[in-house]
């Protein structure tokens with residue numbers, strides 16, 4: 001075990017991680033070796049509740065037998081074949097099932113890629129190329145919101161509005177019009193509005209901004225604004241998709257159908273990397289005609305194992321009536337979170353479905369209270385990560401009542417210990 005951790009520190013490099021502290025002799029990295037349901041087990045056999053669904057991906061718990069079986073069955077046939085010039089059954093079946101999740105909507109085309117960032121890239125590049133080749137080359141700008149997060153690749157990061165995710169702080173990628181809120185749209189000049197190809201937004205809740213909830217009605221109003229001006233609406237449901245907010249997709253809560261719906265994290269139930277960008281026949285038809293194609297793609301587009309896992313996950317949704325069990329769990333979470341309000345350090349509690357942000361008083365600069373609280377909660381059997389001073393609780397949808405109680409209790413102990 002110690003040999004492994006020595007190799008880890010000698011050769012690996014982790015995302016968004018200050019590696020000097022990570023490699024410090026005194027730091028023993030947590031190595032996760034197995035998972036079952038909401039529980040994860042580390043190198044010493046200690047168990048933890050997966051309080052943030054393994055960075056917002058897991059839906060039905062770890063090692064779910066239905067998803068495992070779907071992956072195994074596909075593995076017996078073939079693990080991966082190219083989607084460039086070929087097709088395969090899992091991708092076709094999954095495409096149809098995704099379309100059927102939004103019945104009678106205009107979203108009838110599915111474009112696969114690998115992760116959330118590429119789902120966003122695909123949508124933005126489709127939007128820009130659509131206008132360019134269909135008589136509106138001047139529509140070259142994407143409107144995005146302050147504090148938005150849409151991923152880390154160059155293009156996805158260019159519409160992001162959180163400075164730390166830009167690292168160097170440089171602006172790069174697409175032409176972006178950034179606005180703080182919906183009201184700001186009224187202050188755009190005619191010239192600015194006429195250049196917009198699309199608006200991109202995280203519906204209902206901005207995740208990486210610290211689980212910041214949009215006021216009710218904003219999404220529907222934004223959709224109407226776009227429609228009046230024939231500007232595409234791109235919804236980033238990479239985090240909110242697949243039941244997380246209480247409905248299958250967040251947009252359904254305000255009866256909004258976007259021009260592009262971006263899905264990733266929970267698509268495979270959180271088992272394998274796969275993403276889908278869903279769009280309309282109108283957009284699709286804008287790419288028809290001799291010599292026209294959407295010039296974008298990745299080697300692992302529509303990976304067969306990933307598609308099989310996603311089909312397995314959707315099967316679990318149906319067979320276990322996952323959506324029907326959610327309202328009671330969401331209510332239980334709300335009640336348990338309320339009990340944290342007596343802690344003086346807790347200044348705000350935000351919840352949307354099974355997504356919760358518990359904001360604490362910032363403490364002194366560089367104190368990193370959020371990080372410290374999560375480390376303290378780890379000793380009480382909870383794994384999660386804060387967004388600055390907001391503690392995140394986002395259990396798998398399969399979470400049981402007692403697991404939820406233990407999660408909130410561990411968080412309470414962590415807060416009490418640090419604050």
Ligand SMILES: *Cc1c(COP(=O)(O)O)cnc(C)c1O
Pocket residue numbers: 056115116117118120149150151152202207208236237238239240264265
């Ligand atoms: C995680 C996330 C992304 C990026 O997804 P990756 O798979 O990490 O590239 C994009 N948008 C939102 C809202 C996310 O939460």
